[in-house]
Amino acid sequence: MEFDEVIKKRRSIRAYKKKKVPFSKIVKICEAARYAPMAGNIYTIRLIVVEDKEKKAKLAEASFHQDFIAEASHVIVVCSDLSLLKRSYGERAFIYGRQQAGAAIQNMLLKITELGLASCWIGAFDENAVKRILRIPEPIQVEALLPIGFGREKPREIVKPELKTILNFEFYGLKVSKKEPEPGV
Numbered sequence: 090m091e092f093d094e095v096i097k098k099r100r101s102i103r104a105y106k107k108k109k110v111p112f113s114k115i116v117k118i119c120e121a122a123r124y125a126p127m128a129g130n131i132y133t134i135r136l137i138v139v140e141d142k143e144k145k146a147k148l149a150e151a152s153f154h155q156d157f158i159a160e161a162s163h164v165i166v167v168c169s170d171l172s173l174l175k176r177s178y179g180e181r182a183f184i185y186g187r188q189q190a191g192a193a194i195q196n197m198l199l200k201i202t203e204l205g206l207a208s209c210w211i212g213a214f215d216e217n218a219v220k221r222i223l224r225i226p227e228p229i230q231v232e233a234l235l236p237i238g239f240g241r242e243k244p245r246e247i248v249k250p251e252l253k254t255i256l257n258f259e260f261y262g263l264k265v266s267k268k269e270p271e272p273g274v
């Protein structure tokens with residue numbers, strides 16, 4: 090799949106077939122997280138792969154009953170260990186930690202798409218409940234849950250913002266570029 094196609098094809102899918110995802114593909118998805126940029130190359134991401142049916146059901150409950158999570162073949166729980174980052178960057182570690190978790194999550198979502206699988210970034214969950222279910226130590230942050238499976242629905246119809254609504258030139262709020270687009274762009 091072309092890179093642009095992967096970016097555009099990635100969509101949140103909230104229904105999965107019963108079919109198991111081969112473990113080799115789960116490993117490839119986790120590998121994608123390794124290549125995310127990290128401040129000072131201090132790697133904060135920790136992943137927990139959950140396949141156990143009962144645990145997946147508990148995670149769905151802890152995510153305010155987003156029950157489709159329990160349908161997934163696997164759930165990857167993305168966590169951050171900020172201890173080393175805090176030593177280097179103090180308070181900024183909290184910002185960097187969130188940002189690099191986002192980078193790792195997007196890498197994984199794109200890999201999931203490229204592998205023909207489906208997922209949805211889950212950010213709404215009771216962190217303490219997730220920690221209890223998976224025995225995650227107190228200082229570790231839970232960033233997101235990624236249920237993974239073979240999709241069983243079409244993506245919802247949503248409108249992505251037009252480029253002009255997010256794009257500014259030179260100053261915030263300045264919408265018009267004097268530059269001509271380069272040939273072929």
Ligand SMILES: Cc1cc2nc3c(=O)[nH]c(=O)nc-3n(C[C@H](O)[C@H](O)[C@H](O)COP(=O)(O)O)c2cc1C
Pocket residue numbers: 099100101102103155209210211212213214244245247
């Ligand atoms: C930080 C974050 C948290 C999210 N949490 C949830 C969630 O808890 N449940 C859910 O169904 N979707 C969740 N989403 C997915 C968004 O709803 C989805 O990305 C958005 O509607 C755009 O749709 P798309 O992913 O298909 O482009 C979350 C996305 C982000 C980035």
